[in-house]
Amino acid sequence: MAVDILKISKDAIEASKHYDDVINASIGMFYDEDKSIGGMPTVSKAIKHLTDDEILPYPAVDGGPIFKKNVIAWVLGQYEQSIKEHMFVSACATPGGSGAIAATFSIFSKPGDSIFVSDIRWQYERFADRAKLNVFEHALFDGDHFNLKSFRERLVELCKKQHEVIVIVNDPCHNPTGFTLSEQEFKDILYIVNEMRNNSIVFLYDLAYLEYSHEDNNRIKISHLPMLQDHVITIIGFSGSKTFGVYGLRLGAAIILAKSEEKVKSAHLKYVNEARGSWSATPTASIELFNKFQIAENKANFLKDLNKINTLVQQRSQSFVRQALEIGLKTHPFRSGFYTVVLTKDPEKDYLKLAEHRIFAVPMNGGVRFALCSLSLKEIEGLPQKIKTILDL
Numbered sequence: 283m284a285v286d287i288l289k290i291s292k293d294a295i296e297a298s299k300h301y302d303d304v305i306n307a308s309i310g311m312f313y314d315e316d317k318s319i320g321g322m323p324t325v326s327k328a329i330k331h332l333t334d335d336e337i338l339p340y341p342a343v344d345g346g347p348i349f350k351k352n353v354i355a356w357v358l359g360q361y362e363q364s365i366k367e368h369m370f371v372s373a374c375a376t377p378g379g380s381g382a383i384a385a386t387f388s389i390f391s392k393p394g395d396s397i398f399v400s401d402i403r404w405q406y407e408r409f410a411d412r413a414k415l416n417v418f419e420h421a422l423f424d425g426d427h428f429n430l431k432s433f434r435e436r437l438v439e440l441c442k443k444q445h446e447v448i449v450i451v452n453d454p455c456h457n458p459t460g461f462t463l464s465e466q467e468f469k470d471i472l473y474i475v476n477e478m479r480n481n482s483i484v485f486l487y488d489l490a491y492l493e494y495s496h497e498d499n500n501r502i503k504i505s506h507l508p509m510l511q512d513h514v515i516t517i518i519g520f521s522g523s524k525t526f527g528v529y530g531l532r533l534g535a536a537i538i539l540a541k542s543e544e545k546v547k548s549a550h551l552k553y554v555n556e557a558r559g560s561w562s563a564t565p566t567a568s569i570e571l572f573n574k575f576q577i578a579e580n581k582a583n584f585l586k587d588l589n590k591i592n593t594l595v596q597q598r599s600q601s602f603v604r605q606a607l608e609i610g611l612k613t614h615p616f617r618s619g620f621y622t623v624v625l626t627k628d629p630e631k632d633y634l635k636l637a638e639h640r641i642f643a644v645p646m647n648g649g650v651r652f653a654l655c656s657l658s659l660k661e662i663e664g665l666p667q668k669i670k671t672i673l674d675l
C-alpha cells in the first residue's frame with residue numbers, strides 16, 4: 283500500500299486554509315502545542331548561527347573524519363568502546379535515514395532480490411521499488427509480542443532462495459505502530475540471524491526514533507550487536523531529521539559494523555561511491571550542525587529540549603491510547619513514539635472517509651496510522667471517539 287504521505291499532508295494543509303477544525307495526523311513531524319514546528323530552540327538557534335564556511339562549501343562525501351567520529355559516538359553512546367573491542371566500525375553521512383536505507387538496498391542487493399520486512403511497516407517498498415526489489419514479509423505480532431516464530435520461519439524460507447539477505451528491523455518506536463522490542467526479543471532476533479550462517483546477512487537496523495524511546499536504557503539493545511557473527515554486516519540507519527527535528531535539512535548516516543575490517547572498509551567505499559553516483563554529498567550545513575551538538579554545553583541544552591518534546595509526545599500518545607481503550611477502539615500494541623495505528627477493516631477506504639471529516643491520517647496494512655507527534659493534546663481530546671463514530675467501529 284504505497285500512498286503518498288506528503289500528498290496527504292499537503293491536502294490537510296490546503297483544507298486548513300478553509301476550515302479551522304482540520305486534524306493533520308498524516309506526517310511524522312513534531313509540532314508544539316501551539317502548532318509551531320520550532321520545538322527545539324537550541325537547534326533553531328544553532329542553524330541560524332552557522333557561518334558561510336559551515337554552509338556553502340562542498341563537504342567530504344562521507345561527512346569527514348570529525349562527523350564520522352561524532353555520529354558513531356552519538357549512536358553507540360556508552361557502548362562505543364565495548365563494541366569497538368569486538369567489531370570494526372565506520373560511517374557515511376547520508377541525506378536522512380532515508381539515504382542510508384536507499385544506499386543499503388542499492389549496495390547489497392541485485393534486481394529481483396527480496397528484502398526481509400515485517401507485514402506492518404513503514405514504506406520500505408518505496409526504496410525497494412527503486413532498486414527493483416521485492417518484499418518478503420514476516421508477521422510482526424503474536425498478540426502483544428514480537429512474532430519470533432514467524433521471523434525465524436520466514437527468514438529460513440527466504441535464506442533458502444537467496445544467498446544475500448537484507449533483514450530490516452525498525453526499533454525502537456516502530457513506525458507505524460509505536461511498538462518497541464524488549465531487550466530479550468532483540469537478542470532473540472540476533473540469535474536467529476546468527477543461525478543463518480550459510481547466508482550473507484545485512485542486518486539493517488533502522489533506529490530513526492532512537493531518542494524517543496521511553497526505555498530505561500535506550501541503547502542497551504545496541505550493546506548486543508557484537509554477538510552477531512562473521513556472516514552478518516550491520517548497518518545502522520541514523521536519522522538526524524527525527525533526532526533534531528530538522529526534517530527538511532536532510533541529515534543522517536549509515537553506520538557500518540562487522541567482525542571483519544575488510545568488510546567494513548569495502549562497505550564504506552561502496553557507500554561513498556553510492557553517494558557520489560546519486561545525491562553526491564550530504565548538505566554541509568547538516569554535517570556542521572550535527573558536529574555542533576558534540577560540544578558538551580550544546581549537547582546538554584539540546585537534551586533539555588529533547589526531553590521536553592519527548593515527554594509531550596508520550597503524553598499525547600498515552601492520552602490517545604487511554605481514550606481508545608476506554609471506548610474499545612483497537613490499536614496495535616503501543617509503547618512509545620510518534621505514531622499509533624487504529625485497526626480498521628478497509629484502511630484504503632477508511633482514511634478517505636476520515637479525510638471527508640477533515641481528519642487526515644495514513645492507511646497502512648490493517649489500519650490507519652495517526653501521527654500523534656504533530657497533534658496538540660487538545661486536538662487529541664475526543665479524537666478516538668470521533669474516529670470510532672466516523673468509521674462505525
Ligand SMILES: Cc1ncc(COP(=O)(O)O)c(C=O)c1O
Nearest residue numbers: 310378379380404457490521523
Ligand atoms: C521508520 C523510519 N525510518 C527512517 C525514516 C527516514 O527519516 P529521514 O530520511 O527523514 O531521516 C523515517 C521517516 O519517517 C521512518 O519513519
